[in-house]
Amino acid sequence: MRDRPADVAHLTELLAADGYLADRGLATAVFLALSLDRPLLLEGEVGVGKTEIAKTLATTFGRKLIRLQCYEGIDASQALYEWDYARQMLQIRAMSTRAADALDSGYDEDAAVDALFGPKFLIERPLLAAVRAGDAAVLLIDEVDRADDEFEAFLLELLSDFQLTIPEIGTITASSSPLVILTSNRTRELHDALKRRCLYHWVGYPGAAREVEIVLTREPGVAPALARKVVAAVNRLRELDLAKPPGVAETIDWVRTLGVLRAGELDEHSALDTLGAVVKDRDDLELAQARLSEIVSGG
């Protein structure tokens, strides 16, 4: 495992070397999460690199990325551990043949059952994996706003002491805490208690110059002039009050799609052919098509 970064500038350099361009706010937030051992909650627009930063951090610091994708109805067992029922059944079958054969030669049912609920039959889910890995891991709790609030309360408990209890095995405590990144698209407001536990950073759209840099980092073959033009057009789209405004991911997709069609230039014609890469909602598409010349003009 690599050492912790010396300061914010150092961290920024390390991330850039792995293809992630963090601005000062995000870099400071991550630096503090590492220094203070606190989870970091990233809220923000769609597709602005919230998930990606966690992935990059894992690469940069040689940690294992453990990802818990949240969804409506997710519960503790799906996040923590489950018993491997199929393997347990096989074992039971084997054991009962043996028990029948052994007759009175000291067969111990208790021991047999204990063995069934030992670590061998435990299926690790992300949170158990993270507690076991400690600071060798980056734990990404992605889109936590999709889970329901009971699950949030459960997370809060886990994040306060990195300890969890499996009735059949006992309590497992992390020897050190993993770096925890939570992301939210703000489909609903998270509980204050959970927010209090975390450092908070709002990830907005990058400035135009920065976004051009990001595009060139991710798609090194692209001509800088084209990247600038696409970024300018995307920024005009973001001003349009769309239901789903395009994120950085869409900017990159657009540039990529133009490349595939060998369009070296963004004009009304090539924009019309490729607009689907950047505007994905049907209503939005209508709106954007109607304003196409305005969107691609200048740059």
Next chain:
Amino acid sequence: MADTAPGGHGPSAFGPAAEGGAHPGRDLVDVLVAFGRRLRAAGVAVGTGDLRTYCAAVAPLDPGDLGDLYWAGRVSLVSRREDLAVYDRVFRQFFLDEPDDDLGKRMPLAKHARDQLRAAVEVPRADPPGPEQREEQRAELGLVASDLQVLRAKAFADCTDDELAALRKLIAAIRLTPPRRRTRRHVPARRGRAPDPRRTARETLRRHGEPPPPRHRRPRLRPRRLVLVLDVSGSMAGYSRNLLQFAYSTTRALDRVEVFCFGTRLTRVTRELDHRAPDEALARAARTVLDWEGGTRVGDCLDRFVRDWGRRGLSRGAVVVICSDGLDRGDPAVLAHAMERLKRLSHAIIWMNPHRGADPRHVPAALGMLVAAPHIDLLLSGHDLASLLELATALPRLR
């Protein structure tokens, strides 16, 4: 969003005072704490723990660098996007000595809005009485059965203040039960015991490897979310207040209730009302609700709702209750389109229109109602207690 942070290495805020070990010096701590207080005074919920985090966060950074002071404070003292603008303003005032020019302009408006809000929304007591206390309460109110019969059907608009007060207490005692939906979570079907894997294993062993009959599970049911979208303009304010009071008596489902108010603009007040001290809740809501005057723009407001909240899943699987007379100043096409989308983004739509009155054959005269009608699952009046009871009865059946 543009970065409003003071740039890279701005003027040094603290020179020598800030030097030293892992903890910032005493002077600096005082300054940081004073800043936190100023922020709190400006309405940002800053806890003591947050202040401690701020001090700890400054330590590994460079307290002499204004940018570091800014970012350390921002990640530790703010936890909502809405507060970022306030943070920026207070930071500039405090560390850069900028005059607070818009404070003067904002205060009277907030005061004005607060008064209006107080009039329109009466936050109920934290603990609405349970059903067992209802009888007692009726006695207390001096409401004999016949009075109640009369009050049930008397339009709110015709009630005296005393009667309204009595009604409000009754409303608070009714519990709304939103319909329930299946979740992915399962519960054992036989009630009482949690599933016991060890017992299953033992049984299997005793049956020579033959597993016992599978334990029955059924999907867990949980109440659907209730979304109230209340017209609080002019004559609608009173009706909306009743409805809100009604919803709040479902205390246990409180976190499953979302409340929006609209007039010319839409605003979400869930957080403002979901607060212990009602006065503070009102003050907070007042800060959000700014322009309650001018004509009602039902279509525009519902369109906003769909764009800002519906699309992000807030009404997904929910029952949306709209309370409005449907008199819309805006373009009917906008209303029609918004309703059509809302229908797709929610489980059911109930529209409460007090001007519908008691006549079930009432034909909604407002153009707004005409265009909205095809997308409404249930149209009720909400103009008297009986119709509110009708809502309470209909709601659980919308499964």
